[in-house]
Amino acid sequence: MYAEGAPCWVDAELPDVEAGKRFYGELFGWTFEEAFGSSVWARLDGDLVASLAPKTDGRMPTVWTVSFATPDAAALGRRITAAGGQVVMAPFPVAGLGVAALATDPDGAVFGLWQAGTHPGFERRYEPGTFVWAELYTRDTAAANTFYGELFHEALFGSGAEPDFGRADVSEVFPAEMPPHFLTHFRVTDLDDTVGAVQRLGGRVQVPPFETSYGRVAVVTDNQGASFAVLRR
Structure with missing residues (x-):
């Protein structure tokens, strides 16, 4: 089980799951099986x-969403509201x-909550082809540190904690008008080869490779417009 936070x-919520399977299967070597719904x-x-997952409403964005672990989604939702965020979809069983x-946090960045039942979360991470990092791009990093620090203090600052999400000003990488958001990062062994594969598979490059404190990163979209990052450490 994962610690809270x-x-x-x-x-990913996509217009065409079959197209998503082809894209990510080729890019990361993933295989797929039926889940729920x-x-x-x-x-x-x-x-x-x-x-x-297929988008249930065509007006909704095509996105990757990161979810944070919690032992009690309802209680965490109340703390989020008290801290200035909003619960936009109340806890529901899956x-x-x-x-x-x-x-959402007070700046509007969307994130998920997951209270584990039989599905605890990632069975593999930090390796090539898997989740490695989530970066919050926000307009107020100090406020974000306060908000997430209050919610997830132990995960971020506890003894021996190794946080796997960070905070940065949105204008450091994206245009100032870009809404605050979490960007999911997947680890790769060769960044340039991966960026080339993204383009060959019908995706595009949003931000060419650049250096960060946690590795070399490129921001890309898949063949349906969902943004994510690839990271070489």
Whole structure:
């Protein structure tokens, strides 16, 4: 089980799940199987690493969403509201796998909550082809540090804690008008080759490779417009 505040899962909401399977299967070597509803599990060498789901409303964005672990999604939702955030989708059960919710921080960045049932979250991470980092791009990093520090103090600052999400000013990488958001990072062995593969598979480069404190990164979109980052450490 993941400690409260640890990124424990990522999922993509896509217009066309079959197209997503082709793109990510080729890019990361993922295989897929039916999950719940019309969603599919993504596996790497048999281990669960992500999920893809069809968008239920065409007006919703095509996105990757990172979810943070919690033992009690309802209680965490109340703390989020008290700290100035919002719960935009109240906790709901997911096919016996756990309880999910969707929230925003005070600046509007969206993130998920996951209260594990039979599905604890990632079975593999930090390796090539899997989740490695989530970066919050925000307009007020000091306020973000206060908000997330209050919610997830132990995961961020506890003894021996190794945070796997960070905070940066949105204008450091993106245009100032870009809304605050979490950017899911997947680890790769060769950044330039991966960027080339993204383009060959119908995706595009949003931000060419650049250096960060946690590795060399490029921001890309898949063949349906969902943004994510690839990271070489």
